[in-house]
Amino acid sequence: MNVQISPAAITPTVIAPPAPRNLQETGLSMVMMRDILLKTMFRMNVDLVTQISRVVCLPVTAVQELVDMARGQRLLEATGTLHATSGNEMGYQLTDAGKARALDALAQSEYYGAMPVPLEDYAAQVKRQSVRNMKLTRDQLLTGMGHLILPEDLIGNLGPAVGSGRSILMYGPPGNGKSSISNGIRDSLGDKIFIPRAVEYSGQVITVYDPIVHSAAEEISDDPNSLRKTSNRFDQRYVYCQRPSVITGGELTLDMLDLNYNSVARTYTAPLQMKSNGGIFIVDDLGRQADPPQKLVNRWIVPLEESRDILQLQSGEKFTVPFDTLVIFSTNFHPNEIFDGAALRRIFFKIKIDGPNQENFLKIFAMVARKKKMPIDQAAILHLLKNKYPTINNNYANYQPVFLIDQMIAVCEFEGIPYQMSPELIDRAWANMFVKNEAIAR
Template sequence: NGIRDALGDKIYIPRAIEYAGQVITVYDPIVHTAAEEQEEDPNSLRRSSNRYDTRYVLCDRPTVITGGELSLSMLDLVYNPTARTYQAPLQLKSSGGVFIVDDLGRQEEPPQALVNRWIVPLEENRDILALQSGEKFEVPFDTLVIFSTNFHPNEIFDKAALRRIFFKIKIDGPNQEDYLKIFAMVARKRKMPLDEDTLVYLIKNKYPSIDNIYANYQPIFLVDQMIAICEFEGIPYQMSPELIDRAWANMFVKEEKIVH
């Protein structure tokens, strides 16, 4: 969303497109956020320039996020036999915005197969879709595709695929200073009072057990765990070494046998 917001403008999304007499629905209220229309001043001598073709919807640039559930079929047209219309695939709905494939490598299809599906779109900015009849046609491919993975790229892509992914950015975990800033920000947002002694306990007694490896998700997890404990026990939100111990125990699974 931050990348989308950085673009800083709005776009017009067609409610539907038509090809060979077949209607393909593009606008999706789940994906697209319609922009608020500005009311026209009734005393103005000039009509507002905000009027536009109502076959389009003025929207924020879309952000489509998929994860392990992504399959190749979700990148094709979906036919609705009741309405006798098609639903646009995810990449077409994300036109003008951002398409994020999270947890790449955990999908049912191999990641190489997903990238192969996008070789032509990524290189030529056009995609090829097919109707039920088998007839194929081109549509624009105008979306910023971002792949996110915990695997090393060499484990999931061949050299040809790596060439087609132009920018590769390694995102490391935060250092201790940044970690504490994230923790403070999360606590402030959750209205959890910060306790300096508890943070010192966390840093000096807990993190050495995992080689002082900090991750961005950990502050949110720990704060939410402490909040859940406080709400369950009916006590005010608070931080303490005891609550940190209990929250920490839920963040990792112990290596122990399960007795049936």
């Protein structure tokens, strides 16, 4: 659904990439653009310049220039009929020579659709909207963390780390909200940037925009009664998106940080860190991956220090791309167990995330109980604090209130009784939170 957005709706802090006024301003070779045009018309069966314009993401005037060039080469021909439903617009179709050229181009690469952005233009846009240019305030970070109860000094430590756009290592015992804090940081970023649909380097097309990673903003359309047009104020080869966030866990492998080449379609897909440019890259559960943490950080030594990454084409040719992402590592291991000193120096901020004290634990417990409509029982709380937690040296964790209350809810629903809390139900819930160390006969 298209909505009307005023010119002010485009983030004022991010300079939009200007729309190319002609084919020369696209920065692409005429042969590449012509072949993408032919492949697109062949695969998508579009025949009107306005339709083609929307698909290849170029202005109508530039597309008409491209169509006229292809007609001059006898690759396209006018159909000879006007489309009454499209403002009497002339239709075009591939000639036999055009179909042969389209098939030949598809044999080299199956890519069609949106014209790519030259790598150097993409690098310039990344610099204009760099995550390091953000001015994150305490209020913004608190808003992103609004659903969390955190120690007072944690925001003070996180704020400078996030605002710097440098790498962060969060470590501490499991179940204390490191993943939730990472997501809160993502939510606090707030503004929007421009993500290219695809990037071109050395004649190769690398797709970047990924609907799974990138959250597109509402599509901009013009008010038909307005004299000022806004929808084409930026290059349509880009998608206006929330700052991206890539979240990976134990499934992360080193090859996911390289270009992904599809040998059947003969196309490239950008690696995860390139898709996260301008946003954040969260490596959750560091230490659970098949590749050791030291090896993962070694792969990022140059990117973390120089804000550039090195990728390689199938031909073996290497090239440089921007690395402009806030990398957040989250681990349950002590950093000295998984990194050497050199690796730790590359990670700019190290922040320990401890479990809550008893006061914050009770606040979290009350908040979760209220959210889940579980009445608080004073006797049950006292039983929990005086009889249960001393058995684990009063080691509170953020996950425990949710776990205990969900356990009691499950019992109440099974027994067919109203939600309630009691010392007996606390005991039953507690029994499922830990496993007794004992020998099992086999």
